[in-house]
Amino acid sequence: MARSVPAGADRAEVVERLRAQGEDNLAAMVSAMELVPGRGIDFAALGRLIALVLVLYLVASVLQWAQGWLLNRVVMRVVHDLRAAVEDKLHRLPLGWFDGRQRGDVLSRVTNDIDNVQTALQQSFTQLVQSVLTVAGIVVMMFVVSWQLALVALLALPLSALGAGLIGARAQRLFTEQWRATGALNGHIEESFSGHELVKAFGREEQMAQVFDERNEALHRAASGAQFVSGTILPVMQFVSYLSYVAIAVLGGLRVASGQLTLGAVTAFIQYSREFAQPLSQLAGMANALQSGVASAERAFELLDAPEQRPDTPRARLPHRPRGHVRFERVSFSYAPDEPLIQDLDLEARPGRTVAVVGPTGAGKTTLVNLLLRFYELDGGRITLDGTDITELSRAELRAAVGMVLQDAWLFGGTIRENIRYGRLDATDEEVLAAARAAYVDRFVRALPAGYDTVIDEEGDNVSAGERQLITIARAFLADPSLLVLDEATSSVDTRTELLVQEAMAALRTDRTSFVIAHRLSTIRDADIILVMEDGRIVEQGPHERLLAAGGAYAELYRSQFRAPVAGDDAPAAPAGPALPTTPGEPAP
Template identity: 60%
Template sequence: MTRPGAIPGGPDQKPKDFGPALRRLLAILGRRRWVLGGVLLSAVGSVVLNALAPRILGHATDLIFAGVIGSRLPAGISRADAAAGLRARGDSTYADLVGSMTHLTPGRGVDFAAVGNVLMTVVLLYAGSSALAWLMGFLLNTLTQRTVQSLRTDVEAKVHRLPLSYFDGSQRGDLLSRVTNDLDNVSQSMQQTVNQFLNSVLMVIAILAVMLWISPLLSLVAVATVPLAFLATAFIAKRSKPHFISQWSSTGSLNAQVEEAFTGHELIKVYGRRDEVEARFDERNAALFESSWRAQFISGTIMPFIMFLGNLNYVAVAVVGGLRVASGSLTLGEVQAFIQYSRQFTQPLTQLGSMFNLMQSGVASAERIFDILDAEEEVPDPADAASPAEDHGRIVFDDVSFRYLPDRPLIDSLSLVAEPGHMVAIVGPTGAGKTTLVNLIMRFYDVDAGVIALDGVDTGRMTRDDLRERTGMVLQDSWLFGGTIRENIAYGDPDASEDEVIEAARVSHVDHFVRILPDGYDTVIDDEGGGVSAGEKQLITIARAFLAKPTILILDEATSSVDTRTELLIQQAMANLRTDRTSFVIAHRLSTVRDADTILVMEEGRIVEQGSHDELLTARGAYHRLYNSQFAGAVGGSD
């Protein structure tokens, strides 16, 4: 039964600010402080070594350049004398250049030994940087995967603490999309962006420090366009954010549509609604395409814009640097290193811009996951929980009221007593509150007023596990998991022996069809029950309930999928099982409840009639009308 209301955090929810979700995601990363510290230390070491290399490599350029110039000057004089001679000939610019070259020796060529030492130092620096980068990648991969594993565990645990109303008001496909697609997207985004973000930020800081060391003037030229880059990134990101939210919401909506169509594909074909389903799919697919295209296109403009600014920086640095070399303020090696740094400086900014769309996508998925983690949970079990002293199965409803929505009454002032060993049948039209009644017994929902007592103990004072361990439930929609028939039956009692499993199968009439299967009880069935018929699936779920030996047995249209003969056999088996146990049977086919000790007739959440089959027929009330609608000939013959 679908309950009113929408899933919290569903596709219709308005986007939230990214800041809280991003900070929360980083806080989850920070739970593993030692690993995170190792990542930061190795990242800093790798970046520092990588940043020092061009500066030292520039020294090799200076040695080579000084050797070339020195070989053209007369030997036996000092560098100052050579500069003075050039200035006397009127070549002041050349004289300033020679005077500023501290490694120049007139008449001496390139010192290849010194150049080799410099190059070997650079190689060692790059090798150390690479080793530390590998270590950072290893630690970061461990950190992100452990974080996502922890997040998956938190989501799984949270799902089991959510009330049934959360799932009743949700689209199953969207919920599955959150715990699969969105979690995978968070994992991929963290894996790619954290590494890139750390490297980029640290590289910008390290390179800026070295550039200031070389030349504050050129550094000012290099960073002149950075504020413009940040403003452009913020402007573009603000406009792409809603589209990333829409992208993942549309993904969830599309998954819900696909899951619904795959589950009901037979009915779609029977009723000839394929065109309608395809049209709805195309509509949602088009919405996903539109939001994805806009998100990627808008955010994708960040990188080209930053690259354009980087090229402007390169031209400006080259021009100003050339003038500084000519004036002797900087060496050629320093300008060469600075140009390399300026390209490296804009590269991290470009990477930050290019990864921003990926970061937004990951944070948008994280928001959807956090919506589940922040959803309101079931009311906790009482600390001083009570438990029945004996198991008889006496259920008492005392003036119980319940409603799904505050302004829509469903069950008001309901009182009844179900004695141990009795079969209580609940009948009535669709929407009368039959399933709601047993949901209240199981505490899938808590009552708004009144008390439901089991063997003298208010079920609200019992733990849910204690209550449900005393209850067996078989629904109209049978559920099996991938595994053998034996494993599916033993799900009712994992500690049951082989003989107990077979006995439960025998009394529920599973044994007779399992024996003819090639692998018997070891026959593997999938989670959709493939390999057995719908009726046989239901028999397996009934055998599972028998094996659990519950104090209370609830059957919600449990025999609707079996033939009449098997239905009679199951009723006989349940009669044996009901000794000192209470059974609640929800039925639309009144032939299945004739032998019930008490029949409750519900209309609009109220018990309008109560009694045995014969008593209710004699009263000629609501039950008589229901029975007459199904067995008009039999009722007419008895009048």
């Protein structure tokens, strides 16, 4: 101070003396302070204030930690439940749903799309809650200061919402297209990698690369467009906020000039309006992640909303060991409503009999098996097992009574022992070994360094096609089913191994009903009954010798497998004479 202030002077006197000395700024500051001249600094009050601030910071830190913990728990639980729901849904979808979709696209929905939903929730959920609460608090304070200016500020909300809605709708379509293109690209990549040997064998690398470039370009266009369109939401909302800010400044200035508001109140309101625009800008900045997450969620929920297979309504139970008496009664089925495949088919397979099904490609042979196992539902008629309609049984119980060996041998990543035990999970090592010996798996497994503990990769590339087939046959041996389905079960094995496997399967078929689908007719000569199918109908049936003697469709199929190839279009066809017998002493047709 310019001059000393006498001891014992109160605050008003100190202010007067300062003004008299020309210290107007200092006088204004002293008048605004809780100052008692001569007392000095109240360290006790200062300590309490510092302690309060520390407590507030500590509480804020704890709340932020709790927020992160709760967010992580909520988001992870939501994503966990979504994955579980998708996995459970996949097991309830009919086989026809998978037939019409690329495996890579389905995998993309289960992995990429759900991961993107998780990312969107983690990045946006906290900011979304904070922004909404901040906006609500600021709106309350704005109405406290001036309800007229508050209404002006709130006019920005519908304008911003309108602009964001129009832009967001366009961006949402592009994000949906982006993730659809991602699924298509993943489907192509999966096909290329799983069939890379075939691609190289036919020299189709350039064509596959061209398809990849086309789908990659489609993904690039969709992703770029989605990001650009969604990114325009923020500038539009900021522009609306700036207009609101100018309107508040002009209207506030007029009210200050008219004496209706103080300058401090208008200044505070302008600050509130700027704080009001900040969370709105944060929401706009989250638009990309939110809309991308919504697009992925739509793809996941599209899968969850797909029509399911007819639910099980079990009204009957099979005995512990079914006899295996199968009847098809006026069965009709078609994959497409306007393309009937099987119509009014009647078939009976008695217990312990072997039924072979032959015919040209597309005749409906494998479809019979799919219908028996309820992979598809009938359009008409019924199928019975031991007199019980299979629709009255649960699918799990029905399929537990059937063992299958398919043309495409499926092995999962694991040891050979684990792949065989898949037929019956509670089987002992001795039972697994017995099944392997019966299927002649033991012959080649003993030569492997790790034996039955040899790990097979997911594609089974470290064993030959024939060895994969033998492992699946051993799996069927171990299951010991009442019904046996062999769909081209020996198509991948050599001739010598095929003869051995046929002997093993002959033993396996003992006392159980068997359906054998085969193209090599020499493998089903000993079947009890042979069904010849054409266009979904059974055109001939009977044992091998009788069908050959009849000289019909079966005889023609049989001869065609031993007929000499035609040299050219003008070359005469080989005479339909007697076929070469496949074993000594077999009567020629």
